[in-house]
Amino acid sequence: MEGFNLELSDQPESLEQILVDCRDTLKYGVRTGHPRFFNQLSTGLDIIGLAGEWLTSTANTNMFTYEIAPVFVLMEQLTLKKMREIVGWPNGEGDGIFSPGGAISNMYSVMIARYKHFPEVKTKGMTAAPRLVLFTSEHSHYSIKKASAALGFGTENLILLSTDERGRVIPADLEAKVIDAKKRGCVPLFVNATAGSTVYGAFDPINEIADICEKYNMWLHVDGAWGGGLLMSRKHRHKLNGVERANSVTWNPHKMMGVPLQCSAILVREKGLLQGCNSMCAGYLFQPDKQYDVTYDTGDKAIQCGRHVDIFKFWLMWKAKGTIGFEKHIDRCLELSEYLYNKIKNREGYVMVFQGQPQHTNVCFWYLPPNLRGMPEGDEKRQRLHKVAPKIKAMMMECGTTMVGYQPQGDKVNFFRMVISNPAATRSDIDFLIDEIERLGPGFIKSAQTF
Amino acid sequence: MEGFNLELSDQPESLEQILVDCRDTLKYGVRTGHPRFFNQLSTGLDIIGLAGEWLTSTANTNMFTYEIAPVFVLMEQLTLKKMREIVGWPNGEGDGIFSPGGAISNMYSVMIARYKHFPEVKTKGMTAAPRLVLFTSEHSHYSIKKASAALGFGTENLILLSTDERGRVIPADLEAKVIDAKKRGCVPLFVNATAGSTVYGAFDPINEIADICEKYNMWLHVDGAWGGGLLMSRKHRHKLNGVERANSVTWNPHKMMGVPLQCSAILVREKGLLQGCNSMCAGYLFQPDKQYDVTYDTGDKAIQCGRHVDIFKFWLMWKAKGTIGFEKHIDRCLELSEYLYNKIKNREGYVMVFQGQPQHTNVCFWYLPPNLRGMPEGDEKRQRLHKVAPKIKAMMMECGTTMVGYQPQGDKVNFFRMVISNPAATRSDIDFLIDEIERLGPGFIKSAQTF
Numbered sequence: 001m002e003g004f005n006l007e008l009s010d011q012p013e014s015l016e017q018i019l020v021d022c023r024d025t026l027k028y029g030v031r032t033g034h035p036r037f038f039n040q041l042s043t044g045l046d047i048i049g050l051a052g053e054w055l056t057s058t059a060n061t062n063m064f065t066y067e068i069a070p071v072f073v074l075m076e077q078l079t080l081k082k083m084r085e086i087v088g089w090p091n092g093e094g095d096g097i098f099s100p101g102g103a104i105s106n107m108y109s110v111m112i113a114r115y116k117h118f119p120e121v122k123t124k125g126m127t128a129a130p131r132l133v134l135f136t137s138e139h140s141h142y143s144i145k146k147a148s149a150a151l152g153f154g155t156e157n158l159i160l161l162s163t164d165e166r167g168r169v170i171p172a173d174l175e176a177k178v179i180d181a182k183k184r185g186c187v188p189l190f191v192n193a194t195a196g197s198t199v200y201g202a203f204d205p206i207n208e209i210a211d212i213c214e215k216y217n218m219w220l221h222v223d224g225a226w227g228g229g230l231l232m233s234r235k236h237r238h239k240l241n242g243v244e245r246a247n248s249v250t251w252n253p254h255k256m257m258g259v260p261l262q263c264s265a266i267l268v269r270e271k272g273l274l275q276g277c278n279s280m281c282a283g284y285l286f287q288p289d290k291q292y293d294v295t296y297d298t299g300d301k302a303i304q305c306g307r308h309v310d311i312f313k314f315w316l317m318w319k320a321k322g323t324i325g326f327e328k329h330i331d332r333c334l335e336l337s338e339y340l341y342n343k344i345k346n347r348e349g350y351v352m353v354f355q356g357q358p359q360h361t362n363v364c365f366w367y368l369p370p371n372l373r374g375m376p377e378g379d380e381k382r383q384r385l386h387k388v389a390p391k392i393k394a395m396m397m398e399c400g401t402t403m404v405g406y407q408p409q410g411d412k413v414n415f416f417r418m419v420i421s422n423p424a425a426t427r428s429d430i431d432f433l434i435d436e437i438e439r440l441g442p443g444f445i446k447s448a449q450t451f
Numbered sequence: 452m453e454g455f456n457l458e459l460s461d462q463p464e465s466l467e468q469i470l471v472d473c474r475d476t477l478k479y480g481v482r483t484g485h486p487r488f489f490n491q492l493s494t495g496l497d498i499i500g501l502a503g504e505w506l507t508s509t510a511n512t513n514m515f516t517y518e519i520a521p522v523f524v525l526m527e528q529l530t531l532k533k534m535r536e537i538v539g540w541p542n543g544e545g546d547g548i549f550s551p552g553g554a555i556s557n558m559y560s561v562m563i564a565r566y567k568h569f570p571e572v573k574t575k576g577m578t579a580a581p582r583l584v585l586f587t588s589e590h591s592h593y594s595i596k597k598a599s600a601a602l603g604f605g606t607e608n609l610i611l612l613s614t615d616e617r618g619r620v621i622p623a624d625l626e627a628k629v630i631d632a633k634k635r636g637c638v639p640l641f642v643n644a645t646a647g648s649t650v651y652g653a654f655d656p657i658n659e660i661a662d663i664c665e666k667y668n669m670w671l672h673v674d675g676a677w678g679g680g681l682l683m684s685r686k687h688r689h690k691l692n693g694v695e696r697a698n699s700v701t702w703n704p705h706k707m708m709g710v711p712l713q714c715s716a717i718l719v720r721e722k723g724l725l726q727g728c729n730s731m732c733a734g735y736l737f738q739p740d741k742q743y744d745v746t747y748d749t750g751d752k753a754i755q756c757g758r759h760v761d762i763f764k765f766w767l768m769w770k771a772k773g774t775i776g777f778e779k780h781i782d783r784c785l786e787l788s789e790y791l792y793n794k795i796k797n798r799e800g801y802v803m804v805f806q807g808q809p810q811h812t813n814v815c816f817w818y819l820p821p822n823l824r825g826m827p828e829g830d831e832k833r834q835r836l837h838k839v840a841p842k843i844k845a846m847m848m849e850c851g852t853t854m855v856g857y858q859p860q861g862d863k864v865n866f867f868r869m870v871i872s873n874p875a876a877t878r879s880d881i882d883f884l885i886d887e888i889e890r891l892g893p894g895f896i897k898s899a900q901t902f
Contacts, residue, residue: 006529012773022506030519032512045511055473057504060496060711061483068481078457100551103756111601125605126577142731143756150562150754152603154576260511262759280593287858291845303601305554305594308713322463394742407738
């Protein structure tokens with residue numbers, strides 16, 4: 001806040017000052033496109049995607065009607081169909097829409113599941129349905145929990161599933177909990193299987209979950225916000241085996257595919273549900289007597305009215321890279337994470353959070369400064385270790401050299417979560433990260449004496 | 452679809468072809484920035500706003516944490532405070548967030564109202580609450596209905612209020628319906644007052660509605676998606692008198708203030724509710740042990756996880772225009788609509804949909820081709836008149852000269868809804884629209900013999 005006048009005034013500023021403001025905004029911002037920015041699932045800056053976004057801003061239109069976004073609406077339709085083909089639904093049939101992020105896409109999936117099984121909730125509300133329960137893993141994204149609160153299910157009716165040591169749902173635990181819920185008089189409605197969890201990058205076993213969903217007539221959603229991109233890779237798409245059995249899929253091209261933010265799709269296998277669930281037939285906006293086929297209008301499928309054009313940058317990148325370009329990018333990022341994993345798995349001072357090669361680009365590890373390495377296991381060591389990652393990260397940020405995420409998980413104290421999605425990242429950037437941890441970690445610990 | 456290869460392939464296209472694709476996209480698109488594009492509430496293309504959007508795309512970051520969007524988060528905080536001051540809340544206190552459009556902002560208001568009065572719904576679901584009812588006018592935006600369906604209230608529990616002939620809620624009707632609902636055992640929770648309705652541009656009488664809300668302990672939301680901009684004008688802000696009594700306000704700078712799409716704010720008078728309603732405390736994303744004050748992180752207030760940076764273009768425009776610049780723009784658009792109203796109110800062949808000067812820039816009118824003018828009132832005339840606006844609009848679009856909206860409303864057949872929000876529009880553009888209606892209307896009617 002110092003040295004950057006953010007205040008808004010009655011009087012206009014000069015154009016010179018506006019340029020200074022722009023420069024300052026970039027100067028004090030975070031360079032998310034830098035190959036040493038590893039902090040989020042969305043990194044990098046694709047230059048074609050950026051050009052697409054600039055054109056989109058210039059067109060400044062809205063996806064809700066074909067009439068004012070004819071080209072973008074067609075591109076969206078065609079791209080969604082292509083994505084459904086890649087998911088494996090026959091002829092790419094089904095439906096879908098681009099939404100403002102994975103959390104909203106996941107929210108759509110819960111809404112659509114409810115509409116499919118209890119359509120009367122749309123008009124009569126949740127009290128018209130029996131007590132519905134939803135299932136998701138304890139490693140899944142918190143948006144499922146947000147959806148359960150927002151949509152009127154209540155977070156207590158979201159049942160968390162246990163996972164194995166690598167963060168994958170244990171199918172037997174799902175079945176046991178379904179049976180238990182039924183015994184308690186609840187109706188199991190919806191199961192979320194995560195394809196690429198946020199922290200571990202774990203892929204739930206979709207086929208085994210799908211078997212249980214079929215047996216108990218539950219909606220199967222696959223949250224592939226992070227892992228969906230692997231469908232583009234012949235080498236890695238097996239990790240999503242069974243995805244074609246899902247009723248709906250979230251897939252965020254703005255994560256693993258490097259599309260500029262925001263770009264998230266919700267794909268639905270059965271046609272008509274998205275429209276049925278959300279349509280209100282607002283005559284003042286979606287006039288049936290327009291001069292064109294109004295089934296091209298997308299607005300009444302959405303929970304939004306106006307909707308940002310998120311498709312063009314993605315479509316343009318696909319044109320420019322081809323499907324094989326995305327495949328190369330994804331294979332390369334996974335190779336890089338394998339390189340990191342191999343580099344640190346037996347390195348002194350490093351402990352992997354889970355054993356075995358990561359399924360996605362997530363590599364989770366603890367770094368132990370030298371003075372922690374000889375300590376006996378126990379609470380004191382845990383407490384000290386818990387502070388290491390935050391401190392090292394804070395120093396990285398102060399130095400401005402690199403950024404990487406950390407978090408606790410369950411009973412595990414803070415550990416680093418390294419992810420790679422930037423096509424510009426190279427092995428030397430990975431080496432730099434490790435060097436930086438080892439430069440900052442021991443030094444700080446020595447000087448500050450807090451460990 | 453002809454002559455523009457939209458298909459996505461395995462192989463990349465050349466850069467030359469990408470440039471052709473970009474040109475074609477613009478060529479077949481709709482020029483929403485053109486001063487004769489009157490089709491939507493969002494029009495125009497502010498060049499500073501566009502520059503802001505380009506910088507935003509380049510920064511390619513995400514609003515959920517201060518850590519990766521420090522400047523944008525501060526700008527958002529400061530701008531929301533300024534907007535709350537303009538609403539009239541003491542010292543601009545309260546809370547708020549930018550959301551992906553007015554429909555989502557309105558959805559937030561319903562969620563927050565529910566959380567305020569029945570916080571247990573968050574954990575236990577809608578079955579933990581009594582039967583809740585919501586109120587909104589029959590002229591209000593359909594997003595309130597979408598929210599009532601999505602959030603589990605059910606559209607039947609959204610009670611529509613009658614309006615006067617100019618589309619403004621009749622407060623006595625609200626009170627009667629509240630009393631009736633209570634008699635039926637329902638709990639009145641939420642009232643939406645529209646400030647600038649989509650079709651008529653009507654402003655509901657906020658003060659009288661606020662009296663009733665206070666009396667019956669209901670949440671008052673003001674949907675100022677379209678009309679909120681008038682708060683920037685000393686001349687016109689009286690139309691929102693009483694807005695400071697609202698519990699929440701939707702205000703879309705991307706409409707009347709000419710900010711590029713998308714830019715919508717939900718403002719909340721009571722601090723803490725937004726966080727309380729939506730927070731899930733996801734430890735893996737919002738680590739409490741970061742090096743900075745984590746109350747700057749906005750992610751846990753939102754129903755989204757990742758959130759697009761919508762603030763910068765708006766902040767930059769505000770800097771460049773000053774508050775007085777927005778005021779001038781708004782006053783000018785309202786003057787232009789007054790010019791249109793005065794031009795056609797007594798003109799042969801025109802019938803105003805409602806009497807008196809419009810409150811916003813919406814001017815609603817029927818155009819009667821010469822052969823309809825002498826016809827006796829009745830069904831046949833109505834049926835013919837219903838077809839006039841769609842046909843004239845279709846011809847405008849085929850000629851590529853101008854675009855203007857039309858729709859039916861209640862028992863009124865299709866009429867034109869003219870709106871002005873583009874600062875580039877002038878009286879000559881208004882004159883052009885009328886000339887075009889009069890050029891196309893009679894000509895078509897003569898040749899096609901369908902009226």
